[in-house]
Amino acid sequence: MKVAIASGKGGTGKTTVSAALTSVWNRPVIAVDLDVEAPNLHLFLKPQIVGQQKAHIEVPVADESKCSYCRACAELCQFKAISVFGNVLLTFTDMCHGCGGCLAICPEKALLPGQRELGEILWGQADDNRFLMGRSRIGEAMSPPLMRAVKKKLQVMLHESPADVLIDAPPGVSCPAVNAAMDADVIVLVTEPTPFGLYDLQLAHEAFLPLGKPMGIVINRAGLGEDKVYNFCRSKDLPIWAQIPYDCRIAVAYSHSRIVADVSPQFKALFMGLADKINQAGVIAGTVCHA
Numbered sequence: 217m218k219v220a221i222a223s224g225k226g227g228t229g230k231t232t233v234s235a236a237l238t239s240v241w242n243r244p245v246i247a248v249d250l251d252v253e254a255p256n257l258h259l260f261l262k263p264q265i266v267g268q269q270k271a272h273i274e275v276p277v278a279d280e281s282k283c284s285y286c287r288a289c290a291e292l293c294q295f296k297a298i299s300v301f302g303n304v305l306l307t308f309t310d311m312c313h314g315c316g317g318c319l320a321i322c323p324e325k326a327l328l329p330g331q332r333e334l335g336e337i338l339w340g341q342a343d344d345n346r347f348l349m350g351r352s353r354i355g356e357a358m359s360p361p362l363m364r365a366v367k368k369k370l371q372v373m374l375h376e377s378p379a380d381v382l383i384d385a386p387p388g389v390s391c392p393a394v395n396a397a398m399d400a401d402v403i404v405l406v407t408e409p410t411p412f413g414l415y416d417l418q419l420a421h422e423a424f425l426p427l428g429k430p431m432g433i434v435i436n437r438a439g440l441g442e443d444k445v446y447n448f449c450r451s452k453d454l455p456i457w458a459q460i461p462y463d464c465r466i467a468v469a470y471s472h473s474r475i476v477a478d479v480s481p482q483f484k485a486l487f488m489g490l491a492d493k494i495n496q497a498g499v500i501a502g503t504v505c506h507a
């Protein structure tokens with residue numbers, strides 16, 4: 217079973233939940249940080265990194281001596297990553313999505329495959345669990361290609377030894393967040409009972425609903441604010457799987473990069489209960505047969 221832990225906005229406690237769930241999961245699991253622009257799951261799980269590799273995307277490199285300035289490449293590229301002005305050919309490789317279309321269409325073979333570094337992929341062991349993360353190169357504007365590379369590595373790890381997968385997804389509801397959630401069997405949405413929390417939960421619900429996956433809510437900082445988040449969950453038949461109290465001990469644990477489930481038996485039980493709810497949703501969805 218693959219579980220995506222997502223949220224409509226950053227700072228709701230998504231990584232706190234991901235780390236705690238990993239620590240209480242009762243089957244072999246790979247914890248994956250797909251929040252490649254700002255990965256921080258490793259700060260809590262403290263994995264021993266055993267391997268890493270750079271990830272690249274294929275971008276065009278022009279050999280202008282062969283170019284006839286026919287403009288076919290510029291007209292094809294939907295991302296404006298190539299422009300032709302008279303007898304000048306310009307490539308903007310930071311905007312290239314690596315589709316390879318311009319290389320295929322060029323009649324003069326004036327475009328050759330080059331590489332742009334996307335970032336790096338790191339993997340290792342965190343206690344009994346395996347760990348995998350992507351980390352974007354500073355200045356890299358696109359995260360989905362690196363996320364795809366991380367997912368490819370995940371397939372290799374799953375092939376080596378099957379396991380459940382807990383994905384710390386990027387925050388928000390844009391392409392990277394949906395990209396992380398689309399392969400999941402179950403989606404956990406972390407929110408907080410505040411106007412911002414409600415607004416972003418509504419967006420997240422709207423974005424993820426078309427994926428047709430079982431979804432449940434974790435309310436972090438429960439007791440902090442108002443009850444509109446609860447009303448929204450009720451109105452959309454969204455089950456509340458766990459409520460993490462607004463408790464100073466959690467803030468202290470976070471500031472020391474500690475896993476919240478380790479703070480007290482009460483918190484451990486809370487996350488074990490959440491794991492049960494996720495597994496039940498997986499059973500109903502037909503993705504867990506051994507819960």
Ligand code: SF4
Pocket residue numbers: 278282283284285286287288289290300305321322323324325326327
């Ligand atoms: S398609 Fe090839 S020949 Fe035509 S403008 Fe682009 S690089 Fe030059």
Ligand code: SF4
Pocket residue numbers: 274275276292293294295296297298311312313314315316317318319
């Ligand atoms: S590879 Fe695709 S995205 Fe990149 S410049 Fe060529 S056509 Fe544009």
